[in-house]
Amino acid sequence: MPNLPPLPPPENLLRHATSPYLLQHAGNPVHWRPWGPEALAEAQATGKPILLSIGYAACHWCHVMAHESFEDPETAALMNRLFVNIKVDREERPDIDALYMSALHLLGEQGGWPLTMFLTPRAEPFWGGTYFPPEPRWGRPSFRQVLLGVAEAYRNEGDKVAQNVSALKGALSRMAEAKPGPFPTEALLDRVARALVRATDAREGGLAGAPKFPNPPIFRFLWHMHFRLGQPACAEVVHLLLRRMSQGGIYDHLGGGYARYSVDAIWLVPHFEKMLYDNAQLLELLALAQAAAPDPLYAERAAETVAWLEREMLTEWGAFASSLDADSEGEEGRFYLWTEAEVDALLPPEDAALFKAIYDVSAEGNWEHRVILNRRRHAERLSDAEEATLARCRRALFEARAKRVPPGRDDKVLADWNGLAIAALARAAAAFGRPEWLALARRAFSFVSGTMAARDGRLLHAWRAGRAGAAGLLEDHAAMARAALALHETTGEPSCLARAIAWAEAADRHFAAPGGGYFESAADATDVLIRSRSAADNATPSGNGLMAEIQARLFHLTGEDRWRQAAERTIGAFAGHEGIGAMPTLLAAADLLAEGASVVVAGDPEDPAARALEQAALAHPDPALVLLRAPRPDALPPGHPAGGKGPLAGRPAAYVCRGGTCSPPVADPAALRLALARRPPPVPAPAHGAAPPA
Incomplete structure (x- = not known):
């Protein structure tokens, strides 16, 4: 292969990485390579299959497999002889992780980390698993047995390998196709909400069974549906989740913050790692719950969690680190x-x-x-x-x-997770009356939007130690655009709205997919076998769901019909999917587009009475709400139903606008809260491609 570069040296190359997870493995005797064109070219030049190992810095079982196998000279020698060994930080390359995790699921295996996949030299998956022990145990073969068996199958059973590759690639390609359908109806939202409520644990909260994960996207959707459908049960399950988690062992009662999940069904025994994304989303849920039903428990847990973020997760640059490890001194939970x-x-x-x-x-x-x-x-x-x-x-x-010796901290800055934290801090600042939390949000936003900005208008995904760790993905642009809109509504700063629009437009240029929606990886990504497109939420909201939310919110904020059309295209690309119930963020965005309310505060923004009205709107618990400021009657978007309306008898006034009509003006926060509580019955949802009522 004359166009391939010279082979790299037979040594571990992870010492050049920025990812703390990759650096954890830099001393292994395995000849690890970081994922990228060079490693893939080496596999093609040698003809060796690829052993792909994916994990993250806070992962307990990743550490176990590293100690048992990757640090063992005999195992490493076997790996080096038979494979090109590539190590990936799933937090740095979630697009690679998602692709090969989907391949593992297609093989009928349960997912998890460490993810261990075997690929052809062209990065095509043909077999895989998760953790493998050093000796046969629990009905699993030893890792060395797996290495020998896979290498022999690749060498001697080419037909079977080719069949697996063809089947997996075909299935992965089909998963990335658009599945258009009609705009989600109230009946669909009701059916999904009821099914999710039935799936919860009526005693302990959260979804029934063990292990127990917080699943914030599901519970944020249910909270949203409480206001959309008027179903008390949708709010009750959120309150139950927050109360049980906040008093369980999954919460750190000394230092604040929630662990990633509990291994049992009662929130007692956590898997001790703490992730930025979980705590960001749970902080937002606490803020929404507090806005509806103030509770000292919510206020305490929010304050303690923000204190933990500031004390242990805030980097010297002002943005937030990714995670804290489950282990310290080689033992899970010891700290x-x-x-x-x-x-x-x-x-x-x-x-x-x-x-x-x-x-x-x-x-x-x-x-x-x-x-x-x-x-x-x-x-x-x-x-x-x-x-x-x-x-x-x-x-x-x-x-x-x-x-004590603290758990290790993965201090890389991820744009998408910081976006979730910024939006949560902005909402929590309003709900709990803590303006200093807004200052934290603005500081993180300044770093990501400045230092992590690429020259072409895109964002970087990861940054650490003065270096970019990975190119930007869809989720980065979506989460940061959402954070920008949260700051715009909270502060009124036009620059934040402009940032959100610029990132939404960058997503259109670099990630848009045929038939609607967006690919996770950019069009110029050269090391991705298949560009994934999905709206299914996981532990974090999907990029497509967030993009639909941003487009719907921009439509209400700007009045520009292009954003309504964009939101309908994004939602419509997945609306025919039989698994649409697994897309709660997308479904909530559909409701925001069709049924969202605008609160218009008319009057001088510096007037304390105007600020009090703004605060009442920002602290309201209904997520399907946008705030517009109108210092002059002509300041609203053209055609807005509140256009031309102004203060009431010289005092700042608020108007609640839904479905093309506005409430009478109100001049005090209590009256505004009452007007917001009187949500009218939903109007019929538009047909796919049709505009919501103007």
């Missing part, structure tokens, strides 16, 4: 666990008795003879004096814990 003796040694006896009773501290422990602090059995609020004692105890234990 967070206690014994009764440790608690007794730190607290006065009279305080210790109360603390141990409330936080489930006992000699036998509640997990592997140690204690995970939780308030599951004592979730009710105690007297002010008792709560003050508990707070004093928590501070003492927190200070003692701070002397």
